[in-house]
Each structure stands twice: as structure tokens, then as C-alpha cells.
Amino acid sequence: SQQGEEDPQALSIQEGENATMNCSYKTSINNLQWYRQNSGRGLVHLILIRSNEREKHSGRLRVTLDTSKKSSSLLITASRAADTASYFCATDESNTGKLIFGQGTTLQVKP
Amino acid sequence: DAGVIQSPRHEVTEMGQEVTLRCKPISGHNSLFWYRQTMMRGLELLIYFNNNVPIDDSGMPEDRFSAKMPNASFSTLKIQPSEPRDSAVYFCASSLAKGVEQFFGPGTRLTVL
Numbered sequence: 001s002q003q004g005e006e007d008p009q010a011l012s013i014q015e016g017e018n019a020t021m022n023c024s025y026k027t028s029i030n031n032l033q034w035y036r037q038n039s040g041r042g043l044v045h046l047i048l049i050r051s052n053e054r055e056k057h058s059g060r061l062r063v064t065l066d067t068s069k070k071s072s073s074l075l076i077t078a079s080r081a082a083d084t085a086s087y088f089c090a091t092d093e094s095n096t097g098k099l100i101f102g103q104g105t106t107l108q109v110k111p
Numbered sequence: 112d113a114g115v116i117q118s119p120r121h122e123v124t125e126m127g128q129e130v131t132l133r134c135k136p137i138s139g140h141n142s143l144f145w146y147r148q149t150m151m152r153g154l155e156l157l158i159y160f161n162n163n164v165p166i167d168d169s170g171m172p173e174d175r176f177s178a179k180m181p182n183a184s185f186s187t188l189k190i191q192p193s194e195p196r197d198s199a200v201y202f203c204a205s206s207l208a209k210g211v212e213q214f215f216g217p218g219t220r221l222t223v224l
Contacts (some may be wrong), residue, residue: 002201021158028181029115030210031210031211032211033213042115042202042204042215042216042217042218043204043213043215044203044215045212045213045214047208048212070212081195086206088154092209092210092211096167098156098209098210099144099156099210099213100156101153101154101155101156102153103147104154
């Protein structure tokens with residue numbers, strides 16, 4: 001079953017703008033991860049945030065986690081055309097230890 | 112490190128034929144995952160192994176699908192007989208352990224005619 005649900009499904013912005021994607025999930029988790037997928041490629045891990053963390057940064061990426069609301073957000077600042085890709089959240093379920101991926105947000109950054 | 116290696120990259124076959132997808136995980140990784148991605152269903156976990164042992168195969172669609180991991184450096188996903196609805200991109204991923212960062216292969220695009 002797909003636990004994570006991303007919002008929006010698609011996002012189109014201009015280069016230089018910020019992009020925010022949201023993810024909601026249903027069960028208890030050990031951590032939440034964000035991945036990126038370029039068209040025709042495999043997924044690439046971006047960042048992992050543990051259940052006891054609230055915010056994490058990596059370069060132009062900022063991830064927040066609210067376990068009370070069972071939601072996370074990924075912010076990409078100063079977007080570039082090369083950021084065009086699909087972005088997936090994945091939750092590490094506490095009981096099973098396996099990653100459950102959401103449906104993804106397709107981001108288009110126009111130059 | 113070459114990353115996760117999958118073969119073939121593309122496979123076109125006819126309904127009823129046997130299909131075997133291959134994966135070589137990153138050396139030292141203890142967990143291996145097989146996923147299927149389609150537009151309709153997104154990314155689905157089919158099965159995962161930990162230390163070469165299948166842990167959870169609840170995502171395997173039906174008996175036509177089987178997966179093996181005879182050693183730490185090789186895994187196969189077999190579909191026999193294949194059907195047009197099996198057409199998808201199949202990804203293999205590996206990680207140091209369950210629940211941490213996964214490294215994905217480039218995928219095998221399967222088309223069943």
C-alpha cells in the first residue's frame with residue numbers, strides 16, 4: 001500500500017523561485033526520506049529525517065517533519081532548471097522496517 | 112563503486128514468455144529491494160531481502176513472480192509466464208540495512224506484447 005501522499009501532484013515554477021512539496025503519511029515511522037527521480041532514471045536519495053527531528057537542511061534543501069500531524073515538507077530554494085524531476089517521500093514504517101513510497105510530485109522549473 | 116547494476120536495461124518479450132531480471136547490489140549492502148513502477152500504481156515494493164533471506168514478499172503480485180538471492184552479490188526477479196500487464200519499469204535497490212538510504216539501479220524497462 002502507498003502510505004505517503006504528496007501534494008501537489010504537479011508544480012511548475014520559474015527559475016529562482018522556491019518550490020515546496022508536502023507529504024502526509026498514516027502510520028508510525030522511524031524516519032522519512034525524500035528521493036528525486038529524473039525522467040527515465042532510478043531514484044536518488046536526497047535527505048533523511050528521523051522521527052525525533054523536526055527540521056533538516058542540505059544545501060538548498062530544507063525538510064521539516066511534524067509527527068503530530070504525520071506530515072513532512074520539502075523546500076527547494078532558489079530553484080534551477082536542473083531541479084526539474086519527480087520528488088518522492090518515503091516512510092520507514094516502524095513495524096516492518098520497509099520503505100513505503102508516495103506517488104510523487106512532478107516539479108518543472110522553467111528557465 | 113559502480114552502484115547498483117541491473118540487466119537488461121530494456122526487455123521486450125511476448126506474452127507467455129519467461130523473463131528474468133538481474134541485479135547486482137552495492138558491495139557490503141545487506142538489504143536488497145525489488146520495486147515495480149507504473150504510471151497507474153506508482154512505485155510498489157515487490158520483495159526485499161536481508162542478508163540474502165527474503166523478509167517480505169507481500170508485494171509480489173502473484174505466483175508468476177519469483178525472486179531469489181543466491182548470494183550477497185546477485186539477485187534475480189523472474190516472471191513466468193509474462194503478461195502484458197507486467198509491463199513496467201523494475202528497479203532494484205540496495206542499502207546497508209533496513210530503513211536507511213536506498214541506492215537504486217537504473218531500472219529495467221519491460222514491455223510484454
